Amino acid sequence: MARRNSAFYTLALFVALLLHSRTMAQVVVNDFSLRNVDGKMVSLSDHKDAKGYIVVFTCNHCPFAKLYPPRLNNLYKKFAKAGVPLIAISSTDTVVYEGDSYAEMVKKAKKEHFLFPYLYDNTQAVARQFAAQKTPHAFVLWKEGGKWVVKYCGAIDDNGAEPAEVKHRYVQDAVEQLLAGKPVTVPETRSIGCQINLRSK
Amino acid sequence: MKLKILLIAVMCGAVMSASAQYNTLVIPDTLSGTTFNLNIKDTFKQFLPGNQTITGGINGNFWGPTLFFNQGDTVHMNVQSYLNDSTTLHWHGMHLPAVMDGGPHQIIPPGTLWQPYWKVTNQAATFWYHPHLHTMTEEQMSKGIGGFIIVRDAAEAALALPRTYGVDDIPLALTSRKFDASNAIDYTSSHYGDTPVVNGTLHPQVTLPKQYVRLRILNAEMERAYNLGFSDNRTFYIIGNDGGLLNAPVSATRIKLAVGERAEIMVNLGSDAIGSSFDLVAYNAGQEFGFGGGEPNTTGTFGSLLNNRNFNVLHIVVGATTTGAITAVPSALVSNTYLTAADATVSRTLLVTDGNPGPGNPPFNFDHTVYNFNTINKTVHLNDVEKWTVINSNVFGHTFHIHDIEFKILSRSSHPVGAYESGWKDTYYLQVNDTVTFVAKFDDYADPIHPFMYHCHFAPHEDGGMMQQFVVVDATGVDNTGKAAGGFSLYPNPAGSRLFVSLEDPAMQVYYVTITNAAGRTMCMLPRPQLAGGIDISAYAPGTYFLQLTDELTKKTTVKQFVKQ
Numbered sequence: 001m002a003r004r005n006s007a008f009y010t011l012a013l014f015v016a017l018l019l020h021s022r023t024m025a026q027v028v029v030n031d032f033s034l035r036n037v038d039g040k041m042v043s044l045s046d047h048k049d050a051k052g053y054i055v056v057f058t059c060n061h062c063p064f065a066k067l068y069p070p071r072l073n074n075l076y077k078k079f080a081k082a083g084v085p086l087i088a089i090s091s092t093d094t095v096v097y098e099g100d101s102y103a104e105m106v107k108k109a110k111k112e113h114f115l116f117p118y119l120y121d122n123t124q125a126v127a128r129q130f131a132a133q134k135t136p137h138a139f140v141l142w143k144e145g146g147k148w149v150v151k152y153c154g155a156i157d158d159n160g161a162e163p164a165e166v167k168h169r170y171v172q173d174a175v176e177q178l179l180a181g182k183p184v185t186v187p188e189t190r191s192i193g194c195q196i197n198l199r200s201k
Numbered sequence: 202m203k204l205k206i207l208l209i210a211v212m213c214g215a216v217m218s219a220s221a222q223y224n225t226l227v228i229p230d231t232l233s234g235t236t237f238n239l240n241i242k243d244t245f246k247q248f249l250p251g252n253q254t255i256t257g258g259i260n261g262n263f264w265g266p267t268l269f270f271n272q273g274d275t276v277h278m279n280v281q282s283y284l285n286d287s288t289t290l291h292w293h294g295m296h297l298p299a300v301m302d303g304g305p306h307q308i309i310p311p312g313t314l315w316q317p318y319w320k321v322t323n324q325a326a327t328f329w330y331h332p333h334l335h336t337m338t339e340e341q342m343s344k345g346i347g348g349f350i351i352v353r354d355a356a357e358a359a360l361a362l363p364r365t366y367g368v369d370d371i372p373l374a375l376t377s378r379k380f381d382a383s384n385a386i387d388y389t390s391s392h393y394g395d396t397p398v399v400n401g402t403l404h405p406q407v408t409l410p411k412q413y414v415r416l417r418i419l420n421a422e423m424e425r426a427y428n429l430g431f432s433d434n435r436t437f438y439i440i441g442n443d444g445g446l447l448n449a450p451v452s453a454t455r456i457k458l459a460v461g462e463r464a465e466i467m468v469n470l471g472s473d474a475i476g477s478s479f480d481l482v483a484y485n486a487g488q489e490f491g492f493g494g495g496e497p498n499t500t501g502t503f504g505s506l507l508n509n510r511n512f513n514v515l516h517i518v519v520g521a522t523t524t525g526a527i528t529a530v531p532s533a534l535v536s537n538t539y540l541t542a543a544d545a546t547v548s549r550t551l552l553v554t555d556g557n558p559g560p561g562n563p564p565f566n567f568d569h570t571v572y573n574f575n576t577i578n579k580t581v582h583l584n585d586v587e588k589w590t591v592i593n594s595n596v597f598g599h600t601f602h603i604h605d606i607e608f609k610i611l612s613r614s615s616h617p618v619g620a621y622e623s624g625w626k627d628t629y630y631l632q633v634n635d636t637v638t639f640v641a642k643f644d645d646y647a648d649p650i651h652p653f654m655y656h657c658h659f660a661p662h663e664d665g666g667m668m669q670q671f672v673v674v675d676a677t678g679v680d681n682t683g684k685a686a687g688g689f690s691l692y693p694n695p696a697g698s699r700l701f702v703s704l705e706d707p708a709m710q711v712y713y714v715t716i717t718n719a720a721g722r723t724m725c726m727l728p729r730p731q732l733a734g735g736i737d738i739s740a741y742a743p744g745t746y747f748l749q750l751t752d753e754l755t756k757k758t759t760v761k762q763f764v765k766q
Binding site: 061062063064093095096097098155158159160161165167189190192193194195196197 | 242243244245247251252253255283285286310311312381382383385720721722742
């Protein structure tokens with residue numbers, strides 16, 4: 001209707017389509033080095049024979065992210081020995097959320113028996129590099145020609161609060177397809193959870 | 202084991218038969234007393250089968266508790282935001298100091314406690330609270346942040362009206378949402394939802410007793426208006442407008458409510474058979490141009506599957522009569538003394554302007570002036586009675602809302618002022634080619650620096666800049682801004698669980714206190730704090746903090762450092 005917003009949304013739609021077509025092209029991420037809850041620094045290059053990685057941006061406080069640690073443990077157990085380890089990263093603004101401080105991350109990882117590294121992205125540089133939006137937000141990386149190529153990004157699966165009702169295990173399906181040498185049929189979904197608030201630099 | 206399977210089977214059966222068509226209407230929880238704890242947070246809700254929907258909640262997961270205030274009480278609000286973004290919480294319709302109002306200037310940063318308080322002087326009526334952060338209102342309201350306020354007073358209590366909350370006195374927050382393929386709320390592709398949502402319930406059903414019931418209806422939409430009636434066209438009685446009960450009930454078969462408006466109605470279920478049912482319906486088909494949601498399109502920025510058609514809002518099943526049932530509509534309600542045009546000493550005119558489609562055109566606004574956070578558009582003198590005329594000869598309808606006061610509508614150019622809108626109002630539907638004049642008294646609260654808002658309550662319009670601000674000033678006051686800021690000290694320092702403020706002049710009034718930590722996070726915002734008992738800092742982590750104090754007289758701010766042990 002005759003409203004000023006229509007032009008804006010036409011433009012927004014155009015930009016969204018442009019971004020969408022961009023994401024269809026190959027996206028490569030650089031290695032990083034972040035402190036794990038055990039005090040050690042962790043990088044993608046640590047595992048020399050890793051075929052790929054499951055990188056999940058998550059955090060302590062988000063009610064939706066809190067639903068996923070058991071599933072993250074299962075993904076780690078399932079794929080680490082196949083050469084696709086899982087790494088969790090917290091990029092939450094700790095000025096705002098004291099409950100996401102490094103000390104609290106250490107406590108949570110211990111209490112909930114995290115099998116996987118839980119890294120503290122205190123400058124939010126890694127979240128910016130990945131353009132991580134939400135907690136949780138999953139990325140499946142695959143090593144191709146010495147580069148880390150994003151093969152999947154989005155939700156872990158399609159039901160947070162009812163694991164028994166999950167119909168699509170997006171991350172698991174992507175990793176299994178990659179391990180089988182097949183293309184990923186669903187390379188992108190909408191990540192669902194709490195917004196990762198990026199501090200202005 | 203067999204019993205367990207049977208139980209599961211029975212439960213599934215019950216759920217399926219109930220959810221085959223309807224869900225039980227959520228009646229929001231209640232909070233009462235004089236201290237109210239409201240925790241705003243990012244959360245999620247199971248709206249649809251499959252994945253959960255990310256929502257914003259206050260103490261819950263979509264639409265907050267109903268707050269019961271008694272007229273004459275001083276209410277203290279502990280608003281703690283755990284959102285990832287800044288927000289504000291506005292007490293829509295409440296008459297209170299501007300610094301407590303929760304408009305765009307009282308920004309609550311993430312992780313911050315805001316403690317406004319005020320004496321309840323409003324008449325018994327249905328109000329509400331919602332976010333009001335400029336440019337973010339639609340996003341935050343879409344997530345479900347908001348709730349009802351019900352004010353009680355002696356005049357209302359003396360009447361034989363239904364008032365058992367959740368039984369014969371039902372709050373209904375009407376809105377709609379659009380969900381995307383992942384069940385997320387989509388507020389960007391259209392400003393109109395595709396599915397009605399009442400108190401956070403999709404396809405709601407409520408059982409109401411076989412007697413007169415009272416519905417407190419709020420249009421909590423982004424832009425859609427509702428032309429409400431019942432599916433059997435039964436007569437109902439409008440007993441209250443936004444700001445109070447009417448002098449006498451008004452019978453009707455339809456009532457239009459635009460965004461932000463409330464109405465209290467009574468409807469008789471006494472002649473219905475127990476177990477029978479009917480619907481509250483939005484008769485939105487074929488409305489005049491500019492009626493929100495009257496557009497014909499089902500897709501696009503202003504598209505919706507509910508546009509320009511009638512749709513069910515609430516399925517009502519008639520249940521057993523309760524003890525103490527109300528069996529009649531009172532012939533008279535309260536005696537309001539309304540202002541008249543003759544009372545006004547100041548007249549103002551506002552023109553709805555711009556909003557034409559096309560790139561580069563300014564958004565909807567008033568008098569070709571888009572909202573500017575730092576511009577005071579009007580100055581009103583304390584205790585003045587003013588007559589405001591708002592003219593809409595523009596391209597679409599709007600709802601006009603003004604903070605601080607309740608007003609009386611004097612005239613409309615589109616049609617005579619209806620009996621249905623003859624009471625105290627704070628929001629009204631401004632049709633296309635309509636000129637509406639109202640009169641109001643700006644009493645009690647002057648503040649030269651903190652403004653009140655007036656704006657279109659269509660969330661996309663106010664976010665776009667169809668909003669201006671006014672201050673109420675006490676012209677009889679002395680200008681003290683040249684004086685030195687009031688001195689104070691903090692003790693003990695280092696402090697334990699409570700921090701005390703010692704004022705050099707014990708008579709000094711404090712306008713505002715905020716405390717920030719060394720990282721720059723705002724811990725608390727305390728408008729006009731009562732400091733005698735100290736400030737509770739027991740939950741603060743050990744470290745260095747900064748207390749900023751603004752004194753009432755000079756409005757100057759002084760910062761002092763303290764250490765929490």
